[in-house]
Amino acid sequence: MIKVENLWVELNGNLILEDISLEIKKGEIVAIVGPNGGGKTTLIRTILGFIKPTKGRVLIDGKEPKDYIKSGKVGYLPQKSSYERDFPVSALDVVMFGLVEVKISKKEKEKKALEVLRYVGMESFKDKPFGKLSGGQQQRVMIARAIISEPELLILDEPSTGVDVVAQESFYEFIKKLNQEKGITVLMITHDIGAVGSFVHKVVGLNKKLHYFGDFKDFLQKSNVDKLYGSEVKLLIHSPECFTCQYFNVEVKRH
Numbered sequence: 570m571i572k573v574e575n576l577w578v579e580l581n582g583n584l585i586l587e588d589i590s591l592e593i594k595k596g597e598i599v600a601i602v603g604p605n606g607g608g609k610t611t612l613i614r615t616i617l618g619f620i621k622p623t624k625g626r627v628l629i630d631g632k633e634p635k636d637y638i639k640s641g642k643v644g645y646l647p648q649k650s651s652y653e654r655d656f657p658v659s660a661l662d663v664v665m666f667g668l669v670e671v672k673i674s675k676k677e678k679e680k681k682a683l684e685v686l687r688y689v690g691m692e693s694f695k696d697k698p699f700g701k702l703s704g705g706q707q708q709r710v711m712i713a714r715a716i717i718s719e720p721e722l723l724i725l726d727e728p729s730t731g732v733d734v735v736a737q738e739s740f741y742e743f744i745k746k747l748n749q750e751k752g753i754t755v756l757m758i759t760h761d762i763g764a765v766g767s768f769v770h771k772v773v774g775l776n777k778k779l780h781y782f783g784d785f786k787d788f789l790q791k792s793n794v795d796k797l798y799g800s801e802v803k804l805l806i807h808s809p810e811c812f813t814c815q816y817f818n819v820e821v822k823r824h
């Protein structure tokens with residue numbers, strides 16, 4: 570579904586991504602991991618067509634990103650930034666904005682928006698001004714906005730930032746369900762490798778170059794983690810399912 574071919578990206582004369590090639594198949598859940606400043610956000614913004622590659626190309630379903638996105642089949646959650654406190658629209662309006670391209674009545678949009686707000690546990694906040702919500706509440710509303718159109722491709726930049734553990738778990742459950750029932754393809758940047766490890770199909774390890782592209786189990790090999798983060802870094806895996814972690818430089822935190 571997504572083909573990234575020999576992609577090089579320079580921003581203001583700095584090389585951010587160097588010769589990245591990878592392919593994501595329809596129906597896969599793929600996690601992008603790597604250190605801060607490693608180019609993860611830049612990669613997905615290039616995949617979305619917001620950044621023009623210096624060399625190489627991206628194709629989504631054989632189309633240029635801009636043309637694919639026009640079809641309204643992509644849900645995108647940007648990396649969290651702080652929102653304007655005086656932002657005058659309600660949480661419900663923010664979610665309905667995710668249906669801007671969809672031609673159904675306002676009533677139907679409202680009904681769908683309420684449904685997804687319920688899913689992220691924010692239904693009772695529907696009339697609150699978005700700017701007055703807490704950071705985690707805003708993130709939940711933004712997640713609802715990204716999924717409301719039931720996109721074919723969901724691209725999420727650190728969806729769990731600022732969201733509490735309960736909301737995180739129900740959100741990951743939801744992603745799994747969307748993937749299994751609707752075959753939706755998910756590309757997600759995360760630092761929480763342990764939490765997503767049990768359900769992602771592939772991992773992209775990125776630090777300017779593509780250090781790793783393959784399945785989660787092999788990613789946990791010490792050499793792969795070292796290459797990506799440096800050997801001094803201990804990776805914290807918050808998962809009781811990580812049987813292999815003890816062999817590597819990985820500390821397992823059990824719940």
Ligand SMILES: Nc1ncnc2c1ncn2[C@@H]1O[C@H](COP(=O)(O)OP(=O)(O)OP(=O)(O)O)[C@@H](O)[C@H]1O
Nearest residue numbers: 580581583585604605606607608609610611612648
């Ligand atoms: N518009 C820009 N102009 C110049 N440099 C930029 C620009 N945007 C990002 N960069 C640089 O590109 C590098 C990669 O940034 P990017 O935001 O893609 O990293 P990231 O992996 O998403 O990091 P984080 O985990 O902190 O979100 C950083 O060194 C950053 O300073």
Ligand SMILES: [Mg+2]
Nearest residue numbers: 609610611648
């Ligand atoms: Mg980022």
